[in-house]
Amino acid sequence: MSLEVGLATLMLIVFVSGLFSSGTARRCAGMIAAAGLLVLIAASFLLPPAGPGAGGAFVDDGLARFAKRLFLVSTFIGVLASLSLAAEVFSRRATEYYLLMLSSLLGMMVLASARDLILLFVAFELMSVPLYVLSGFLKREPEAIEAALKFFLVGSVSSAVMAYGLSFVYGVAGTTSLPGVAKALGSEPPLLVFGLAAVLAGFGFKIAAFPFHMWVPDTYEAASTPFVAWLSVAPKAAGFVAIFRVYLEGVGDRATLWLPAAAGLAAVTIIGGNLMALPQQNVKRLLAYSGIAHIGYMLVGLAAVSASGTAMVLFYLVVYVFGNMGAFLVVEAVARSEGAEHLGAFRGLAQRSPLLALAMLLFLLSLGGIPFVAGFWAKLYVLWAAAQAGLYWLVLLGAILTVVALFYYLAIARRMYIEAPARPEPIRLHPTLALCVILCALGVVVLGVYPTPLVLAALRAAAPLF
Amino acid sequence: MGLQAYLLLAAAVFAIGLFGVLTRRNAVGILLGIELMLNAVNINLVAFSRFNGDLAGMVFALFTIAITVAEVAVGLAIVIVIFRVRKTVEADRLDLLKG
Numbered sequence: 001m002s003l004e005v006g007l008a009t010l011m012l013i014v015f016v017s018g019l020f021s022s023g024t025a026r027r028c029a030g031m032i033a034a035a036g037l038l039v040l041i042a043a044s045f046l047l048p049p050a051g052p053g054a055g056g057a058f059v060d061d062g063l064a065r066f067a068k069r070l071f072l073v074s075t076f077i078g079v080l081a082s083l084s085l086a087a088e089v090f091s092r093r094a095t096e097y098y099l100l101m102l103s104s105l106l107g108m109m110v111l112a113s114a115r116d117l118i119l120l121f122v123a124f125e126l127m128s129v130p131l132y133v134l135s136g137f138l139k140r141e142p143e144a145i146e147a148a149l150k151f152f153l154v155g156s157v158s159s160a161v162m163a164y165g166l167s168f169v170y171g172v173a174g175t176t177s178l179p180g181v182a183k184a185l186g187s188e189p190p191l192l193v194f195g196l197a198a199v200l201a202g203f204g205f206k207i208a209a210f211p212f213h214m215w216v217p218d219t220y221e222a223a224s225t226p227f228v229a230w231l232s233v234a235p236k237a238a239g240f241v242a243i244f245r246v247y248l249e250g251v252g253d254r255a256t257l258w259l260p261a262a263a264g265l266a267a268v269t270i271i272g273g274n275l276m277a278l279p280q281q282n283v284k285r286l287l288a289y290s291g292i293a294h295i296g297y298m299l300v301g302l303a304a305v306s307a308s309g310t311a312m313v314l315f316y317l318v319v320y321v322f323g324n325m326g327a328f329l330v331v332e333a334v335a336r337s338e339g340a341e342h343l344g345a346f347r348g349l350a351q352r353s354p355l356l357a358l359a360m361l362l363f364l365l366s367l368g369g370i371p372f373v374a375g376f377w378a379k380l381y382v383l384w385a386a387a388q389a390g391l392y393w394l395v396l397l398g399a400i401l402t403v404v405a406l407f408y409y410l411a412i413a414r415r416m417y418i419e420a421p422a423r424p425e426p427i428r429l430h431p432t433l434a435l436c437v438i439l440c441a442l443g444v445v446v447l448g449v450y451p452t453p454l455v456l457a458a459l460r461a462a463a464p465l466f
Numbered sequence: 467m468g469l470q471a472y473l474l475l476a477a478a479v480f481a482i483g484l485f486g487v488l489t490r491r492n493a494v495g496i497l498l499g500i501e502l503m504l505n506a507v508n509i510n511l512v513a514f515s516r517f518n519g520d521l522a523g524m525v526f527a528l529f530t531i532a533i534t535v536a537e538v539a540v541g542l543a544i545v546i547v548i549f550r551v552r553k554t555v556e557a558d559r560l561d562l563l564k565g
Contacts, residue, residue, distance in 0.1 A: 117526070118522070118525060118526050118529055121526075121529065121530070121533070122529055122533065125533045125536070125537065129536055129537055129540055132540050132541075132544065133540055133543075133544075136544055136547065139547050139551075140551070142551050142552055145544060145547050145548050145551060146548065146552075148544050149493060149544050149545070149548055152540065152541050152544055153487075153493075153496055153500075153541075156500050156537050156541065157484075157487055157500055157503070159504075159533075159537070160480075160483070160500055160503035160504050160507065161503075163504060163507040163530060164480055164503065164506065164507050164510065166507075166526075167476075167507050167510035167511045167514065167523075167526075168510070170511065170514060170522070170523060170526060171510065171511075171513075171514030171518070171523070174518045174520055175520070175522065176522045176523075176526060
């Protein structure tokens with residue numbers, strides 16, 4: 001629990017720094033937050049694992065530790081990228097921005113450790129509510145607040161559905177602890193099955209699986225891009241960790257109950273995400289739909305219901321953090337220079353800023369799953385785990401739609417490398433944004449060339465769940 | 467009255483709330499629907515807690531109430547900001563984002 005205490009202390013420091021500064025000086029809150037997150041990342045590797053706390057409701061096992069490092073690293077990149085936002089974006093509200101990001105992070109961290117339904121629900125909401133505020137942070141822009149309203153309405157309805165499901169799970173199991181729920185499942189009462197289905201629907205909204213995805217493209221298009229880069233990875237990862245806790249640790253040995261739902265959800269999410277991404281002209285919307293497709297691939301790993309499948313989802317999440325955040329941050333750099341986010345803004349980028357174009361190409365190849373970039377291994381391992389579990393139809397479907405995905409990823413690459421630029425001058429990159437892009441590119445390349453240590457770490461994290 | 471009566475009451479309240487969310491055009495009306503759905507959860511939790519003889523459900527209900535309040539506060543804030551900029555809170559007329 002020491003990491004969470006450290007994070008809460010950091011939030012307090014950021015809050016106090018906001019009280020004692022004014023105007024644009026408040027942006028130093030972001031630097032304090034970034035420095036604090038760096039310390040927490042180091043602490044997460046150095047601290048020894050602690051025993052379960054709060055009467056077994058809070059655990060510090062391999063899965064929690066793996067997930068927390070992922071959340072911390074992605075939030076660090078998100079905060080760093082937000083430092084590059086112009087002063088008028090924040091309009092004297094920088095403290096609130098970083099404080100909300102950190103409180104959402106606190107929710108994710110607690111969620112990763114929660115082994116009790118009450119704690120799980122509270123942590124889930126602590127993660128979600130700041131996201132609604134942040135997505136409407138640009139409160140003078142009609143699109144941004146409209147997207148925030150949509151996100152809020154969909155998100156809180158899904159929370160209500162999830163809470164309704166949790167109430168049935170509690171009622172039938174007679175306890176709020178997840179090991180207790182697992183014991184109660186032996187008799188399979190219909191109310192419990194209904195409750196678990198409602199909870200899965202609630203999680204589906206949060207990770208943006210296909211029928212529950214409608215808030216994603218609007219929110220991604222309208223909110224500020226560094227925030228969207230973070231929103232597209234960290235809460236999704238937290239949603240998956242919560243799913244692992246409830247559906248594998250809680251009811252893993254009764255997986256036949258929810259396996260068809262997970263496999264079906266994976267299939268429609270892959271198909272829906274990829275097909276809807278094809279006609280998009282706005283790059284942020286395109287990445288939003290492609291992100292939905294990636295969630296589908298991760299659900300394939302979940303549907304495998306095996307230690308290797310779960311581990312490969314964790315590996316996929318790490319790869320997705322670097323690839324997706326990197327792509328969004330390049331879009332931010334281009335959009336800031338061109339004032340537009342449509343595909344045409346990328347025309348001739350390779351001649352204007354060769355390094356930026358190369359970084360974008362790496363991210364696109366990783367997202368598309370081309371060999372020797374990280375995304376290839378992620379897709380390969382997830383499909384492999386599904387094949388081991390005998391889900392051959394899902395493997396075939398995933399492989400076919402990877403080709404469809406290449407079509408729209410390479411459409412961006414074609415504009416960058418083949419078409420002539422509209423303007424010759426290079427794109428000016430804010431230093432912290434450049435640093436974030438470099439970090440993400442490094443992550444994609446290193447994990448692509450040498451994925452073994454991370455794969456082994458993910459296997460170690462997932463093994464105790466089975 | 468048995469447990470079943472309470473569960474039916476909660477299901478009815480939940481269904482009314484969901485109906486309101488899906489059919490209301492006014493953002494405040496949708497918020498009211500969400501509130502009803504979360505109150506159905508509380509009825510469920512308290513009923514289960516009473517009939518199972520286990521206090522955890524009551525604690526869960528208290529947390530749900532607190533979370534609902536926080537959520538609705540954020541929701542109303544967003545609605546106020548929308549009203550200031552767009553001069554409307556009708557969901558039909560908030561259609562800048564499409565595609």
